[in-house]
Amino acid sequence: MGKRGNQVKKIIIAIDGPAGAGKSTIAKKVAARLGYAYIDTGAMYRTVTLCFLESGRPFSEEEVTAIANRICITFQYRDGANRVFVDGREVTDAIRSLEVSQNVSRVAAVRGVRTAMVAAQRKIGEAGGVVMDGRDIGTVVFPGAQLKVFLTASVEERARRRYLELKEKGVPVDLADLEKRIAQRDELDENREISPLRCAEDAHYLDSTALSIEEVTEQIAQMAGKVL
Numbered sequence: 001m002g003k004r005g006n007q008v009k010k011i012i013i014a015i016d017g018p019a020g021a022g023k024s025t026i027a028k029k030v031a032a033r034l035g036y037a038y039i040d041t042g043a044m045y046r047t048v049t050l051c052f053l054e055s056g057r058p059f060s061e062e063e064v065t066a067i068a069n070r071i072c073i074t075f076q077y078r079d080g081a082n083r084v085f086v087d088g089r090e091v092t093d094a095i096r097s098l099e100v101s102q103n104v105s106r107v108a109a110v111r112g113v114r115t116a117m118v119a120a121q122r123k124i125g126e127a128g129g130v131v132m133d134g135r136d137i138g139t140v141v142f143p144g145a146q147l148k149v150f151l152t153a154s155v156e157e158r159a160r161r162r163y164l165e166l167k168e169k170g171v172p173v174d175l176a177d178l179e180k181r182i183a184q185r186d187e188l189d190e191n192r193e194i195s196p197l198r199c200a201e202d203a204h205y206l207d208s209t210a211l212s213i214e215e216v217t218e219q220i221a222q223m224a225g226k227v228l
Helices: 023-034 041-055 061-070 098-108 111-125 137-141 155-168 175-191 213-227
Strands: 012-016 037-040 073-078 081-086 130-134 147-152 204-207
Touching: 012 023, 012 137, 012 213, 023 037, 023 041, 023 130, 023 213, 037 041, 037 073, 037 081, 037 111, 041 061, 041 073, 041 081, 041 098, 041 111, 041 130, 061 111, 098 111, 098 175, 111 130, 111 137, 130 137, 137 147, 147 213, 155 175, 204 213
Parallel strands: 012 130, 012 147, 037 130, 147 204
Antiparallel strands: 073 081
């Protein structure tokens, strides 16, 4: 493991990719493997979306931007899980609702919201020793990240994984409908004007369709080892 002076070198690892690719699951495992902090950037946009939905106000860029600038999002690792809080209130489960999932792309596409979240993410990760996952970490938030990974999988496989996840939680959902929603989410994310989803030129492209969580984690850990 490389060192800077007497300090162990800690890098920034950026994991980007489409909805349902398993970014959060993999990022958590990579962080645990390396002893790094895990920052769930997608959860930050979901939290802004939840606060907007709870406000009951009509959608406008000004409204969601004001919310993004007003709230304070924090993370705590408790009981083996990464928990999300907004202004001291836990929203870990609430931000994963279908309603939030259906609205988060629209909120995340607002320039003011992205500006606020990117500033917060840079502040959290500037010291290194972090794993961040999202849509634009390696292209916008930390273009200088020492390790960038673009993690993807087929639409069918991503829908299947999400279906099993929701089924385990007792949430009734139709697999075909999930496939349709994920494809629509891809189109929105790839074609939005602000920070569209794309693979950075210097990112490692990793298709996890036929790989297990452990295999993907191992591959990324090995990539990090080569950088360190």
